[in-house]
Amino acid sequence: MNDPEFAVVEFVLTANVYSEDKTLEPDDLPPSYRAAFYSDGRIERPLTPTLETATDATGVENPWNVVSGLMFTDKDDFDGSLTFTDRGMAEEWFRDRADADRVQENPVLTKYFEGEIEEASYETARQQNRPSRADRAVIDDLLAEYFDEDEEGEMLDLVDVRAPSEIEMTLDDIVLTGDQENEILKIVKAIKHREYLASIGLREIGKLLFVGPPGTGKTTVARALARKLDLPFVEVKLSMITSQYLGETAKNVEKTFEVAKRLSPCILFIDEFDFVAKTRSSDEHAAIKRAVNTLLKSIDEVSLVQDEVLLIGATNHPDQLDAAAWRRFDEIVNFPKPDRNMRSDILEIVTREMDILDFDPAALAEITEGLTGSDLRLVLREAVLDALTEERTTLTQQDLLDAVEDFEERDTLKNMDMIEGDHDALVAGGDLGGGSDGHDHDH
Ligand SMILES: Nc1ncnc2c1ncn2[C@@H]1O[C@H](COP(=O)(O)OP(=O)(O)O)[C@@H](O)[C@H]1O
Numbered sequence: 001m002n003d004p005e006f007a008v009v010e011f012v013l014t015a016n017v018y019s020e021d022k023t024l025e026p027d028d029l030p031p032s033y034r035a036a037f038y039s040d041g042r043i044e045r046p047l048t049p050t051l052e053t054a055t056d057a058t059g060v061e062n063p064w065n066v067v068s069g070l071m072f073t074d075k076d077d078f079d080g081s082l083t084f085t086d087r088g089m090a091e092e093w094f095r096d097r098a099d100a101d102r103v104q105e106n107p108v109l110t111k112y113f114e115g116e117i118e119e120a121s122y123e124t125a126r127q128q129n130r131p132s133r134a135d136r137a138v139i140d141d142l143l144a145e146y147f148d149e150d151e152e153g154e155m156l157d158l159v160d161v162r163a164p165s166e167i168e169m170t171l172d173d174i175v176l177t178g179d180q181e182n183e184i185l186k187i188v189k190a191i192k193h194r195e196y197l198a199s200i201g202l203r204e205i206g207k208l209l210f211v212g213p214p215g216t217g218k219t220t221v222a223r224a225l226a227r228k229l230d231l232p233f234v235e236v237k238l239s240m241i242t243s244q245y246l247g248e249t250a251k252n253v254e255k256t257f258e259v260a261k262r263l264s265p266c267i268l269f270i271d272e273f274d275f276v277a278k279t280r281s282s283d284e285h286a287a288i289k290r291a292v293n294t295l296l297k298s299i300d301e302v303s304l305v306q307d308e309v310l311l312i313g314a315t316n317h318p319d320q321l322d323a324a325a326w327r328r329f330d331e332i333v334n335f336p337k338p339d340r341n342m343r344s345d346i347l348e349i350v351t352r353e354m355d356i357l358d359f360d361p362a363a364l365a366e367i368t369e370g371l372t373g374s375d376l377r378l379v380l381r382e383a384v385l386d387a388l389t390e391e392r393t394t395l396t397q398q399d400l401l402d403a404v405e406d407f408e409e410r411d412t413l414k415n416m417d418m419i420e421g422d423h424d425a426l427v428a429g430g431d432l433g434g435g436s437d438g439h440d441h442d443h
């Protein structure tokens, strides 16, 4: 239901009930309500519903306009607060219109009306409601506690923390191999049953390594998993460990793990994991080595079962990992380049919202051997932009075929650039050869 009048009444009623019942916690408030009431990452009683907070929480632009016609509402012109002149009447009005599905999204009112609105259960509502520790405001408050302003620059380079609500892609947007699906299911179950795992002594669980070429969905899957599980997503970029901030880096790596533990349960994603092996074998600056050693030690000390931190590492270069790096992960998840069927499925998903005449994803999959999910996205983007130059928003299969050909040409160019002595081919008028054998695309 998307009824603004109902939404505003629900909001005012929720604020009143929450202010009275001290056993209710922020986790009982719907996330959008919390967002409206946060101050320094905290929610203080009483909650005063105002025109402004009502708009923030419900998205209704003119809250007073939509409820001013009701007999039981009032507004204070001085502070903009919204009140009920007759609470009993307001509750009756609400109960008459409320359906279980809708109320279930609001644990505060589900508790208040339990038994009065059919099939609404407080316990279920609480379970379904996104917990407050995954809210942006709470995350920001915690980060501010750990890192003062001077350090912010380096921290922003090194870690990126996202609230699950800030993650756009879902697992449904990604085409997975059967193996990947199994691994994801396993980890979802392990998180759910972590107490059981601890009780039987299985503590060494919950460290995954995603391995595969660039553009095969490693980062996207890790993020989508955080969204699915409603967990904050803490991303560490190892290549940002440079001598630029000598001395501070090891400390910041340590802090990152502390933050992850405080944010837990959460996902800690360490991209470019091959960086670890590289620094150990080369004669890097001592400060960098120290940071990497701190990282390895921190990885050993963090645990899904004890700290509720799920660690996911990712690498494009598994060949560069040494034994010390491998043994720190208990599951390896392979991200291969997509096969023909997967390419077809990816094309279907990527084009879901597009108009395409004679669309034949299987035929496109046939001629895109060697392309990753990320490549296919680029191909589609080019086709869309090309069509726009002709003022078209409806594409044709031919547009997509042309875009694949262009992509292969560009790809050939890119590769030639790296092959010594092949520069002749880059001279204008030279044959780029992309179109003739567009089939085999082996790097
Ligand atoms: N299997 C896939 N299904 C759908 N989209 C994919 C797939 N693999 C990659 N992509 C898309 O390609 C882009 C880059 O993927 P990303 O997760 O950054 O790859 P990686 O981290 O492995 O380099 C993302 O927009 C992602 O959605």
Ligand SMILES: [Mg+2]
Pocket (backbone or CB within 6 Å): 218, 219, 220, 271, 314
């Ligand atoms: Mg990535």
